[in-house]
């Protein structure tokens with residue numbers, strides 16, 4: 049389906065542009081074409097913050113589920129789960145999963161774990177930097193912390209993270225498999241079956257003895273009416289949701305602060321500034337750029353007609369740079385008063401419930417990194433700024449101590 053109306057800005061957009069530097073295009077779209085048909089995506093792009101908010105809020109009109117026989121690759125890999133369901137079936141699952149991630153609960157149960165894990169990671173970075181001039185913090189810090197924490201909070205053993213990295217890689221490939229290559233699809237489904245056995249084994253153990261893990265809380269939630277399969281599919285989603293996103297937030301924040309050394313120096317002399325700096329980084333370089341929805345009936349957004357079932361991308365990253373809401377949105381400013389009004393964790397019924405855990409990881413671990421290495425710097429000739437039109441992160445983050 050291609051709309052008859054003309055969308056000149058959308059017509060010129062390329063995926064490469066969107067991946068490298070979408071921000072000038074977003075500004076043009078917000079000003080002149082806030083709902084645009086983009087052939088490169090074969091989708092509608094909605095860019096103004098108010099329109100993206102409405103798209104995400106009105107889950108009765110804009111659903112997660114594609115029309116007819118179109119396949120949702122995430123559901124194809126994990127089975128039905130929160131990011132393929134709406135209304136009461138979604139709420140039934142979310143109500144149970146959201147509890148262990150509430151800010152107070154996350155702080156109480158996971159602060160110690162994050163501190164210990166970050167201390168070990170920073171110690172390993174120090175050992176590496178004793179013998180080498182530089183290190184890639186994407187792997188050595190961000191990925192290491194994000195994977196360890198999501199795996200540990202779910203209650204799985206963290207002594208062998210490589211198997212979880214393998215699951216993640218196979219899930220990621222299957223979910224991004226827009227051409228439905230059967231080999232990639234099968235590999236994703238096989239990985240899910242092995243992951244499923246691991247979760248079933250853990251549930252079995254937890255039924256005998258409870259612990260502090262998220263899975264234990266879910267299994268022992270007296271109000272829960274979830275089937276074992278619902279738990280398994282949504283644990284897989286939660287694991288998947290907590291890795292690349294969180295690693296991207298950590299790396300993008302380090303990169304943004306190293307690019308703005310005056311602001312980093314302010315945080316180093318006054319730690320109270322860090323939480324808003326993390327929000328500003330999430331706004332400025334959103335790890336997740338898009339939220340996909342499908343209208344259940346013919347609709348209009350900002351006066352543009354969209355037919356039932358057509359794919360719509362709510363551009364979280366464009367909404368985060370809407371000049372009608374954020375003053376001078378392309379500037380990174382840790383003092384921005386409304387930085388935390390970004391949509392990087394989305395909005396409405398599917399708002400990311402992992403947000404408190406992600407924020408906790410950043411507020412605990414980043415000061416540990418910057419305290420141990422107060423003079424970290426980027427290496428200009430090796431610098432790779434954040435990139436990507438769906439997930440957006442620094443491809444590498446190579447730094448030296450001085």
Ligand code: HEM
Nearest residue numbers: 130131286289290293294297336339393394398400402406
């Ligand atoms: C900075 C880190 C993170 C970012 C930027 C992020 C972003 C998002 C976004 C944008 C959504 C909504 C998608 C949509 O509406 O289409 C979402 C949902 C979700 N996220 Fe996160 N996320 C992060 C961390 C986490 C963590 C740590 C976890 C797990 C502990 C997690 C688990 C989930 C789950 C399960 C959902 C689905 C919720 C639902 O459908 O009700 N996320 N996330």
